[in-house]
Amino acid sequence: MALTEEAHAARDGPAEKRTGSEQGEIFDLLSNHRRRYAIHYCKREDEPVTLGDLAEHVAAWELDKEVETITSAERKRVYTSLQQTHLPTLERAEMIEFDDRTIELTENAKNLEVYLDVVPGDSIPWGVYYLGLSALGLLVMAGVWLEIVPTETVPALGWATLVVLGVAVSAIVHVVSSRRMRLGKVERPP
Incomplete structure (x- = not known):
């Protein structure tokens, strides 16, 4: 996936100026949970991370376990997948810098929130809520x-x-909820 131009556009320009195909490439990049989890962990740590630590946390989130209970086979499966597939994909998209052991987010990764409107499974999308x-x-x-x-x-x-008060309270709840659900802001990825 060649997102070099998109990565520059993400850094230099607003989302409204992106074409549908560029946005599609970003959505494709974020469609895989391991890549989202990797970005989440790196944002949360806010410093370069090792591939081993990243693999442990991604495996724990995938299996809904504590990091300490992850087996070496579970960790190795995720480690290999990250090393061979997902981290090179994120690096080609200029979202991370990866040197086979250390992963660091680039400035481009900071602009990904605009593409993530996390809606929990037991909730309705905010757009539908505001329409209602x-x-x-x-009617009133x-x-x-x-x-x-x-x-x-x-x-x-x-x-x-x-x-108007109903709309204002809803907007406040929406803003607080959205900020809380950003990648890297909570312990477990949304």
Whole structure:
């Protein structure tokens, strides 16, 4: 995968200027969990890491185990895969510098968050949530205009304030949640 131009664009320009094929290459790069886990671990450590430590943590996350309980066979399987496939792919994309034992993130890797909107399996995407919230707000406001919603107890401005407050609280929760779910920000990768 040749992302040299994309890597420069990620460093030098906003995401809106990328073509669909360039974004597709980034999504392809991030589609593999081992590559995402490698980036997550390197971001979390914020310094060069050894291939051995990276392999242990990736294996532990994959198997939902503690690092101390990983067997040498489990570690070796991940070590080999990282060394032969995933780290060279990340290096060709200029996301890491890899010298067969040490891995260090490049500046290009810092711009990957724009491509990751992590949504837990038991949740709905934020876009769908905001669409529903907008529909609810429009229903309330239509009810006020059509005088279906009582305005004696709560004035029309009060209903509008409640709708705007709902959107504002949702936006705050969204921002906090998104920042918490970034690669490298929590112990286990999202």
